[in-house]
Amino acid sequence: MKNAPYNVRAIAAKAIYQVLDQGQSLSNVLPELNRSLSDKDKPLLQELSFGVLRTLPLLEWCIQQLMAKVMTGKQRPLHYLLMVGIYQLVYTRIPPHAALAETVNGAVALKKPQLKGLINGVLRQFQRQQDDLLQRVQNVRNHLLHPEWLLKRLQHAYPEQWREIIEANNQKPPMWLRVNRNHHSRADYLSLLAEAGITAFPHETYPDAIRLETPLGVQQLPGFDQGWVTVQDASAQHCVDLLAPEDHDVILDLCCAPGGKTTHILEAAPKAQVLAVDIDEGRLARVRENLHRLSQQAEVRCGDGRDPHAWAGERQFDRILLDAPCSATGVIRRHPDIKWLRRDADIAELAALQREILQAVWPRLKSGGTMVYATCSVLPEENALQIAQFLASTPDAKLEDTGTPAHPGLQNLPAPQQGDGFFYAKLIKV
Numbered sequence: 400m401k402n403a404p405y406n407v408r409a410i411a412a413k414a415i416y417q418v419l420d421q422g423q424s425l426s427n428v429l430p431e432l433n434r435s436l437s438d439k440d441k442p443l444l445q446e447l448s449f450g451v452l453r454t455l456p457l458l459e460w461c462i463q464q465l466m467a468k469v470m471t472g473k474q475r476p477l478h479y480l481l482m483v484g485i486y487q488l489v490y491t492r493i494p495p496h497a498a499l500a501e502t503v504n505g506a507v508a509l510k511k512p513q514l515k516g517l518i519n520g521v522l523r524q525f526q527r528q529q530d531d532l533l534q535r536v537q538n539v540r541n542h543l544l545h546p547e548w549l550l551k552r553l554q555h556a557y558p559e560q561w562r563e564i565i566e567a568n569n570q571k572p573p574m575w576l577r578v579n580r581n582h583h584s585r586a587d588y589l590s591l592l593a594e595a596g597i598t599a600f601p602h603e604t605y606p607d608a609i610r611l612e613t614p615l616g617v618q619q620l621p622g623f624d625q626g627w628v629t630v631q632d633a634s635a636q637h638c639v640d641l642l643a644p645e646d647h648d649v650i651l652d653l654c655c656a657p658g659g660k661t662t663h664i665l666e667a668a669p670k671a672q673v674l675a676v677d678i679d680e681g682r683l684a685r686v687r688e689n690l691h692r693l694s695q696q697a698e699v700r701c702g703d704g705r706d707p708h709a710w711a712g713e714r715q716f717d718r719i720l721l722d723a724p725c726s727a728t729g730v731i732r733r734h735p736d737i738k739w740l741r742r743d744a745d746i747a748e749l750a751a752l753q754r755e756i757l758q759a760v761w762p763r764l765k766s767g768g769t770m771v772y773a774t775c776s777v778l779p780e781e782n783a784l785q786i787a788q789f790l791a792s793t794p795d796a797k798l799e800d801t802g803t804p805a806h807p808g809l810q811n812l813p814a815p816q817q818g819d820g821f822f823y824a825k826l827i828k829v
């Protein structure tokens with residue numbers, strides 16, 4: 400058989416380089432790199448690039464034990480190639496000889512054939528010392544696989560639960576579906592899945608959510624193209640459960656892209672009049688695609704949540720969903736690059752942005768109307784503290800169903816077989 404004309408390990412090293420050294424998100428980088436790969440190789444690129452970003456501090460520590468001086472500058476992609484090699488040896492079932500040979504060849508694909516010997520040498524040394532290194536790393540914070548600033552924040556906010564949170568963050572995420580009840584009841588869709596040989600479980604409390612035992616490609620899901628189901632985390636689904644949209648409501652879905660919740664609103668209330676707004680024109684294309692797949696209509700506009708006049712004139716709304724820009728610290732298991740792209744100082748900046756958007760948009764809620772403020776963060780500054788401050792400074796805002804004024808909101812923490820980390824506060828205008 401002819402060899403593939405590319406090297407997946409080298410491409411994974413490039414993806415990691417683009418995230419860590421160029422500050423791009425993995426979900427932006429991978430589609431472009433995937434284009435050069437056969438369908439068969441795409442899952443491997445996914446596994447290697449996500450895997451290395453998930454386990455980065457451990458891999459970094461191992462390399463530091465094995466090399467007097469780590470590779471920098473133009474050799475940096477080779478540093479990441481070494482990580483790809485060690486990742487395979489520790490975390491995958493790829494036979495070690497194949498992992499080694501392919502990774503060493505990656506040096507050629509990265510145009511550094513002169514470094515093949517070095518890569519080979521370090522990986523073989525790792526193999527010899529693997530057990531000892533993996534035991535010793537347990538004594539340093541690197542084995543927790545999180546940046547120090549985030550560990551400190553989690554330990555401070557969750558003195559009892561921080562270990563569970565980081566353990567959940569370090570696992571692969573479950574795949575959740577949202578059943579479109581305009582097509583099937585959840586029970587009926589579960590039967591369709593069972594007929595297709597797909598094992599799945601209903602969420603205990605969220606009415607549309609189904610968890611697949613094993614993640615799979617959407618084309619294997621019955622009726623995906625016809626809009627029978629959408630891939631969406633269970634916790635994300637709870638935003639619209641709380642919003643409880645009704646037909647003929649005038650609804651603002653602010654910070655809407657890529658439209659996961661816009662389509663949920665319209666599934667729950669097909670005759671609602673929805674204005675979906677996001678600041679990122681590029682991401683709004685995804686909102687339009689999602690609406691199209693589900694044959695739904697909404698007014699989609701590009702705009703800054705801090706300036707409602709620009710995109711809504713004087714309009715007022717019965718319900719507002721504000722799915723605020725946030726640290727995304729509740730979805731680290733889905734986006735492990737977040738751990739390396741975010742900085743400690745971002746949290747205060749994000750909290751200030753959330754506050755500005757909240758204050759700008761609150762006057763657009765009709766009297767008696769409902770706003771759901773949500774984030775996929777687990778940090779109190781963006782969540783309970785943000786809402787406590789808002790309630791204290793907004794006399795016509797009243798909290799409903801979600802906590803108490805002293806401890807406002809509901810905070811979901813990520814957990815195995817459960818939804819992501821998410822925060823919700825339901826506010827009524829009195």
Ligand SMILES: C[S@@+](CC[C@H](N)C(=O)[O-])C[C@H]1O[C@@H](n2cnc3c(N)ncnc32)[C@H](O)[C@@H]1O
Pocket residue numbers: 653654655656657658659660661676677678679682702703704705722723724725756775
């Ligand atoms: C958590 S994501 C939204 C996810 C979306 N609601 C969904 O369910 O698919 C946050 C969004 O906020 C948008 N955003 C960030 N700053 C914004 C601003 N000042 N005004 C409006 N949207 C903003 C980002 O472009 C991003 O799409």
